[in-house]
Amino acid sequence: MEGMYMRQIVLVKHAAPVVVPGKSADRWPLSAAGRESAKALAGELKMFGATQVISSIEPKASETGQLIAAELALAAQMHEGLHEHERRTVPHLRTSDFLSLMAQVFKRRDEVVLGEESANAALLRFRSALEATCAGHPEENLIIVTHGTVIALFLASISQEDGYRIWREMGLPSYAVVETSPWRMLQVVARTAQGR
Secondary structure: OOOOOOOEEEEEEOOOEOOOOOOOHHHOOEOHHHHHHHHHHHHHHHHHOOOEEEEOOOHHHHHHHHHHHHHHOOEEEEOOOOOOOOOOOOOOOOHHHHHHHHHHHHHOOOOOOOOOOOHHHHHHHHHHHHHHHHHOOOOOOEEEEEOHHHHHHHHHHOOOOOHHHHHHHOOOOEEEEEEOOOOEEEEEEOOOOOOO
């Protein structure tokens, strides 16, 4: 293995959105502070030598990706399947209630506890999209902007770490670095210089 190049994928949790009660979270745009932190995060990500920024189709992720790409002078595109755990029908909840339900999402992974998708279904869908994205850009380091729950589920699946703990700790924005072939978690930066 010594001297071999191992590609790295940076999984970025999007920057802070505008919370819009009455509108599902998958439609929330970035806040002004979120836009600034996304641009600033690019400086931290430059060291990974990514050749492209790819994001989920949700506005808060695609806007984060576009801002990072612009700062790094990289192309940006979206890919289906990288979106968050599906909970479009969930109303805006008090923080304590949401955290309690999310703990059950990670614990009862085969059940639809919240929204329209079980944790395991979200993981399978996300991992398939992630692998398809990586296969479409062989041997390239990529920045993939996505969402906290699916990132945490994926990291837990390739490590011995607790997914709910990862989810709770990752700020907006934050990121994790993984290797491919086989998948291996290298680093989680849960609180960036710009994250809250």
